[in-house]
Every structure is written in C-alpha cells, then in structure tokens.
Amino acid sequence: MSAFLAREALKLRYYTPLGPGPGFFPLWLAVLLAVLAAAMFWQATFRTPEPMPHGFFAGRRGYLRIGAVLGALVLVIALLDSLGFCLVMLGFYTFLLLVLGRQHPVVTAAIALAGSFGVYYVFVHWLAVSLPVGVFGI
DSSP states (O other), X not given: OHHHHHHXXXXXXXXXXXXXXXXXXXXXXXXXXXXXXXXXXXXXXXXXXXXXXXXXXXXXXXXXXXXXXHHHHHHHHHHHHHHBHHHHHHHHHHHHHHHHOOSOHHHHHHHHHIIXXXXXXXXXXXXXXXXXXXXXXO
C-alpha cells in the first residue's frame, strides 16, 4: 500500500516555487507508512506473543453498541441527500452521544448543535464547501 501511495505521490510535483507541492506530504506519509508497516511486521514475526488480556472481546452490550453505531451510519448515508447535512448530523450526534456518552443532556445538546449547524456554517460560509441541503432548506 505504501509503495502504491509513494508511486502516485511521485506523479505530483514535490516542490514548487512557493514551497512544498501537492506531492510533498503524500510522499512522506507513504514513507512513514512503510516504516510503521515494517516495524509491525518485525514485532509480529520475531516477538513472543502476549496472551489476550481478560475482557479483550466485548460483551453483549458492547456488540449492541457497535451495531447501533453501524446502523446509525447506514441511516446517515441513506438520509443525507433527502434531509440535508444539518438535520441528519443533528440526529446522528444526538443518538451517538445518548447511546455512547455519559455526559449531561445539556452538553449533549450543545455538542450536537455545534457539530451539525456549527460545522455546516463553517464549511459553507467560511470554507465555501457545498454540503447537502435537504427538503427543508437546512
């Protein structure tokens, strides 16, 4: 994977008159990926394996949470174009924070509002990135 990424990064300009070009960071990330992969291979091959710690595998409740997150992601994908970014992400954040979090409901509401409407505002108005707008116009 790192060799493929490095080959593709070398097709881009490495350096421009203004500084690092579009191929600079992808090339060094590919090199870093290769070094980390070699280190993982070395450890997995030549190091004695450690026994699995107690509780390594999740219990029933853990697997239900994983299923809830995956189901929520499927719903986000299905509803994003029809309902729009703000409403879908508001529901997604609220659901995740209620299911997985242990914070006060006011904190959950603040994070969900900032993560949906706040992120929408930053991306659309400051960064000029178009995000899906649903049937309600938000």
